[in-house]
Amino acid sequence: MRRSALVLASLAALTSAAAISTTHAQHGETLVVWHAYGESEARGLHAAIDAYRADHPGVAIDVVGSPFGAYATKLRQAIPAGNGPDLFIDAHDRLPSYVESGLLESIDAPIEDPALCAALTLDDRTYGVPMQWKSLALFINDELANGVELATLEDIEAQRDRLPRGTFAMAWEVSNAYAAAPLFHAYGAELLDAEGHYALEGEAAERAVVRLRDLIDEGTLPDEASPTLVQDLFRAGRAMTAVSGPWLAPSLPEDLSWSVRPLPVVEATGRDMQPFSTVEAAMIARGTAHREAAVALATYLGSVEGSILRAQRGGHIIANAEAWGDPRMANEDRLRGFYEAARAARPMPTHRLMAATFLPAERAIRRVLRRDASASDALIEGRNRFLDETRDPPPVQNPTYALIGVGLLGLFVALYTGRRLSDPELRAALVRSRTAYAWTAHAVIAVGLLVVLPLLVGAVTSFFADAPDTTGERVSHYVGVAHYIDILTARGGDLFGHGSFYLVLLVTVLWTAVNLVGHLGLGISLALVLNRPSMRLRGFYRVLLVLPWAVPSYVTALAWRGMFHRQLGAVNALLALFDVEPVSFFAHFATAFSANVATNVWLGFPFMMVVTLGALTSIPTDVYEAAAVDGAGLRDRFFRITLPLLLPALLPAVLMGAVWTFNMFNVVFLVSAGEPDGSTEILVSEAYRWAFTRGHQTGYAAAYAVLIFGILVLLSRLTARANAAAAR
Numbered sequence: 001m002r003r004s005a006l007v008l009a010s011l012a013a014l015t016s017a018a019a020i021s022t023t024h025a026q027h028g029e030t031l032v033v034w035h036a037y038g039e040s041e042a043r044g045l046h047a048a049i050d051a052y053r054a055d056h057p058g059v060a061i062d063v064v065g066s067p068f069g070a071y072a073t074k075l076r077q078a079i080p081a082g083n084g085p086d087l088f089i090d091a092h093d094r095l096p097s098y099v100e101s102g103l104l105e106s107i108d109a110p111i112e113d114p115a116l117c118a119a120l121t122l123d124d125r126t127y128g129v130p131m132q133w134k135s136l137a138l139f140i141n142d143e144l145a146n147g148v149e150l151a152t153l154e155d156i157e158a159q160r161d162r163l164p165r166g167t168f169a170m171a172w173e174v175s176n177a178y179a180a181a182p183l184f185h186a187y188g189a190e191l192l193d194a195e196g197h198y199a200l201e202g203e204a205a206e207r208a209v210v211r212l213r214d215l216i217d218e219g220t221l222p223d224e225a226s227p228t229l230v231q232d233l234f235r236a237g238r239a240m241t242a243v244s245g246p247w248l249a250p251s252l253p254e255d256l257s258w259s260v261r262p263l264p265v266v267e268a269t270g271r272d273m274q275p276f277s278t279v280e281a282a283m284i285a286r287g288t289a290h291r292e293a294a295v296a297l298a299t300y301l302g303s304v305e306g307s308i309l310r311a312q313r314g315g316h317i318i319a320n321a322e323a324w325g326d327p328r329m330a331n332e333d334r335l336r337g338f339y340e341a342a343r344a345a346r347p348m349p350t351h352r353l354m355a356a357t358f359l360p361a362e363r364a365i366r367r368v369l370r371r372d373a374s375a376s377d378a379l380i381e382g383r384n385r386f387l388d389e390t391r392d393p394p395p396v397q398n399p400t401y402a403l404i405g406v407g408l409l410g411l412f413v414a415l416y417t418g419r420r421l422s423d424p425e426l427r428a429a430l431v432r433s434r435t436a437y438a439w440t441a442h443a444v445i446a447v448g449l450l451v452v453l454p455l456l457v458g459a460v461t462s463f464f465a466d467a468p469d470t471t472g473e474r475v476s477h478y479v480g481v482a483h484y485i486d487i488l489t490a491r492g493g494d495l496f497g498h499g500s501f502y503l504v505l506l507v508t509v510l511w512t513a514v515n516l517v518g519h520l521g522l523g524i525s526l527a528l529v530l531n532r533p534s535m536r537l538r539g540f541y542r543v544l545l546v547l548p549w550a551v552p553s554y555v556t557a558l559a560w561r562g563m564f565h566r567q568l569g570a571v572n573a574l575l576a577l578f579d580v581e582p583v584s585f586f587a588h589f590a591t592a593f594s595a596n597v598a599t600n601v602w603l604g605f606p607f608m609m610v611v612t613l614g615a616l617t618s619i620p621t622d623v624y625e626a627a628a629v630d631g632a633g634l635r636d637r638f639f640r641i642t643l644p645l646l647l648p649a650l651l652p653a654v655l656m657g658a659v660w661t662f663n664m665f666n667v668v669f670l671v672s673a674g675e676p677d678g679s680t681e682i683l684v685s686e687a688y689r690w691a692f693t694r695g696h697q698t699g700y701a702a703a704y705a706v707l708i709f710g711i712l713v714l715l716s717r718l719t720a721r722a723n724a725a726a727a728r
Contacts, residue, residue, distance in 0.1 A: 030060040031293055034085040036071040037314075040250050044314015045089070048306040052297060059293055072097075079103045079285050086288040087298055091134075091278040092119040093348040093355075095127055098283070100352070104128075105284045107295055116319055119279040119347040128281030129302040130319040131310070133342030135277035136182060136245050138264060142257040144240040152267040153183075156241055157220050163240060169220045171230040171239035174212045175369060177361035179243060182273035184208045185346070186266040191357045192349055198386040200361050206375040209368045211268075216369060223566050224586065234258075246317055246338050260337035262344040277345035279319060311335055317342060353390055356695050360385040363677055370587040370676060388491060389694040393465035394482035402463070402480065455709065462702035476699075483703035499678055499686070501707070508662060508682040511596070515661045516654060518601035523608025524646075528638075530609075531616045542613070549606035557670035560599040564671070586675040593672075593680050600667045604660070608653060615649035616642075655719040659712055683708050 035045060042065055049061050064085065066074055072094060078084035080102070090098075098104050099122055106125035111117040116130045140150065144163065150156050160169040173179045177200075181191060189205035192198060199205075215221045222229060222239075231251055233239040242248065243263065252258060263273035282298035284291060300306045307318035308328055317338045323329060324339065348354065364382030367373045373381070420426055430437075462483055464476040486492075490500035497503065526545060530538055548556065563570040564585040572582040585591040619642065627637050663684045668674065674681040674689075681689070683704065691701035 030062060031087060031290055031297055032062045032064065032085040033297070034064050034066060034071075034075070034088040036066050036068040036090070038247075038250070041314045041316060044310035044312075044316050045301075047313035048301055048309040049297075051305070051309055052300050056296075059297075061297070075103060075285075076101055079287065082287065084285050086285055086290050086294040087282055088285060089131065089280055089282050091280050091348075092128070093278055093350055095120070095122055095350050096352040099123075099127065103286055105286045105288070105291065107284055107298070109295070109299060113319070113321060115343075115347055116279055119350070120281055122350060128283040129298040130279050130281050131302055131307075132280045132316045132318050133277055133339060133345075134245055134280065134317060135338075135342040135345035136179065136243055136275035137260050137262060137338055137341035139234055139242040139244060139248065140259050140261065141234065141237060141240050142259055144237065150241065150264060152265045153186075153273065154267040156264065157215070157218075159240060160218070160220050166238060168222050168233060168239045170215075170241045170243065171225060171233040172221050172243040173225045173227055173230055174216070174221060175225070175362060175366050176227075177358045177365060178276060180208075180212060180365060182243075182263050182275040183212060183266065185274040186269050186271045187211070188269070188271070191361055192351060192354050194349075196351045196353050198357060198360070198383045200357070200364070201376075201379040201383050205379055209365055209375050209379070212365070213369050213371075222568070224584070228562075229565070229568070246315070249315065249334065249338075260334055260341065262337075262341040272344060275341075275345045276348040277342045278348050353695075356390050357386060359689070359693050360389065366675065367677055370584065372587075372676065393477075393697075393699075394479040394486070396477045397480040397482070399478045399480075402478070458702045459706050461699055462706050463699070465699045466696070479699070483700045484707070486700070487703055487707065499681075501683075501704075504681055504683055504686050505711075507593075507680065511593070511664075511668075511682055512658055512661045514597050515600050515604060515664075516657055518597065519604040519608045519657055519661075520650070520654070522601060522605040524612050526605070527609045527612035527616060528642075531613060545609060546606045548602050549604075549610075553603055553664075553666045554670060556603055557599055557667050560595070560602070561671045564595045586672055588676060589679045592675055596667055596671050596680060599671050600661065600664055603667070604657060607657065608650075611649060611653040612646060615646050618649075619645050651719065651722060655716060658715060658719070662712060662715070663708070683711075 033049070035042065037045060046063060049063060053059070053061060071090070075084060075088060075090075075098070084103075095104070104127050106127055107129070109126065109129050111120065111126065111130060113130075117126070120126055120128045120130060138150070144167065145159075148155070148159060150159075156169050163169060174183075177191065184191065184200065184205060187204045187208040189202065189208055190199040212221075216223050222233065227244075230239075230242050230244055231248055234242040234244075234248070235252055235256070237256070249260075263275060265272050282301050284294050284298065288294055301310070302320060304320055304323045304326060307316070307320040307323040308326060310316040311318045311323070311329065311332060315335065317335060318324070324336070329336070360382040363385065364378040367378040367381075368375050372378070463478060463480060465479045465483070466476050487501045489495075490497060490502065494500065495502055496506075529535070530542055530545075532538075535541075562568075564572075566572060566582050566584045569585075571585070575581075575583065583591060585595045623641055624637060627641060632640065662682075664682075665684045665688065668680060668682050668685045669688070672680045674685060687701045687704035687708065690697050690704060
């Protein structure tokens with residue numbers, strides 16, 4: 001009996017930890033925790049929560065991980081609907097948007113550290129328990145540094161000439177405004193001032209951005225550095241130092257000897273390079289039914305015991321100062337280095353416009369680095385773009401006329417439907433087709449829910465804008481066709497000026513046309529070659545040439561972007577064999593556009609090749625034999641026989657290819673990223689910018705989407721007519 005009882009007790013303990021629903025039924029309380037951690041950090045969080053479970057057997061905890069990119073959106077959708085977490089972990093710089101959206105409940109937990117308290121306090125209310133710091137830090141390759149003191153930026157710069165060929169003194173993504181901010185701070189410049197005004201201009205900012213350009217020109221920094229390039233250079237021992245955050249550490253090989261410390265001083269100014277820091281906190285979701293239990297769990301996660309578990313099991317840069325004095329943390333030198341770097345940083349401002357500063361600042365920085373404009377002109381243009389992108393939404397409009405219009409349209413549809421149904425022949429036909437309707441009903445419902453309904457929701461969204469109400473929460477209000485007027489009038493500026501709808505439309509049309517020519521030319525040519533009966537290994541070549549189409553487009557796009565890199569790309573390596581100077585492909589419209597086209601043609605030609613191969617098999621061989629007897633050459637046979645007979649099959653493929661290319665977001669976003677200065681953006685990527693990187697102006701982006709849909713409908717109709725004419 002005792003043995004049976006022991007077995008049953010063990011099973012019950014395992015069940016209580018794994019089956020949350022059973023525990024909830026027994027104890028009446030289940031806490032749902034959301035996070036966006038990677039594998040390593042998630043391991044530390046689970047270790048702390050497991051310890052909490054052991055001390056609180058009456059509380060079940062469901063831990064849910066989510067990809068970082070979709071994390072905030074999921075929270076905004078789930079919490080108001082009552083399907084969100086009780087507690088979630090996120091960075092403090094999102095507090096304003098979360099509070100405006102009514103997603104958070106304040107807590108009474110006192111925070112002793114002034115910096116942490118300021119980061120998590122809004123309008124005299126505290127909105128989380130601090131868990132860990134994160135900021136940029138200086139990674140040092142101990143072998144390459146060879147014991148040299150690297151206290152200043154100038155110290156690092158001085159090591160450039162003694163390093164092995166192809167090795168950089170510092171790997172640093174200076175074209176990214178967040179990563180470059182420490183140098184701006186060292187020169188006394190700011191991205192956003194305390195009143196929420198764009199501040200990256202003036203003499204201090206100009207001196208800083210020119211210094212960045214000089215560091216690249218002299219070879220201290222790699223050109224066109226990206227997060228991936230910074231990681232790869234430091235991992236491979238080709239960078240003595242790197243400016244990055246704790247997220248770089250898990251990717252470093254075990255045999256690499258490295259250390260970490262705060263960013264250095266700039267000797268020219270005598271100031272520290274202060275990066276932005278973020279404070280990750282456990283926050284309580286509004287409307288939770290288990291507020292007290294959620295606060296208790298959040299408090300434990302931020303306590304000494306919870307912090308040490310998270311640090312030792314998951315590498316968290318814990319925010320609890322008392323925990324750092326515990327003997328168990330004595331040997332955590334690298335974590336302590338990250339902690340000291342974060343303590344020396346300045347917390348990211350929680351102003352609602354902070355996020356909107358980064359894209360205009362990055363565009364300005366890149367223009368200076370490419371020498372497209374003077375520092376003064378580029379920074380002033382960055383300010384003007386910030387003002388344009390953050391201007392107040394259109395005023396509220398009276399929806400009466402819109403409602404009257406919708407009502408009249410509904411009445412017209414009802415009258416028309418009633419008139420049609422009054423026809424006895426139509427009613428009889430409907431009765432005869434009942435079986436057919438039953439078979440197709442599921443398809444109609446699926447298309448309606450997955451295609452038609454989202455289109456309608458998007459169209460309706462384009463008539464609304466978001467703005468804070470008197471309580472500070474963001475609410476939608478009806479603005480009529482104001483978004484369409486703004487788009488079609490280029491927001492009051494030059495109709496063909498930078499970023500206007502018409503200029504982006506011209507680029508999109510050019511992008512679509514050039515790609516279609518490439519797809520068709522390469523696809524048809526290869527299909528004609530592979531269709532020759534005398535060719536050996538035709539099956540092998542067909543499989544080989546279809547591979548670009550089979551590989552996910554984002555993988556191909558990232559690979560091609562790397563090949564076009566100025567210093568480390570394969571394309572410039574090939575040009576160097578012919579003594580051609582390296583090309584900065586993303587510094588000029590023509591070369592950046594060509595890089596995008598090359599990538600997309602590589603992705604798209606297999607589709608046209610496969611369609612052409614299928615169509616070629618349907619052409620009778622005796623037609624070619626008769627033409628040969630009549631003396632027709634290869635050229636005449638192609639243009640008088642092959643091409644006319646291919647057109648009926650190719651035109652639908654061309655229509656599909658045009659639609660795909662018109663909306664080919666992945667290539668433009670991942671290869672050129674719109675560079676230089678947004679000139680290679682197409683309509684769909686421009687809509688994305690308005691939706692996600694320019695203040696989350698979803699209504700404005702939805703209006704862009706509606707216009708794109710209208711253009712594609714028109715293109716489809718024109719192509720259908722051309723197809724019908726060809727068939728005749």
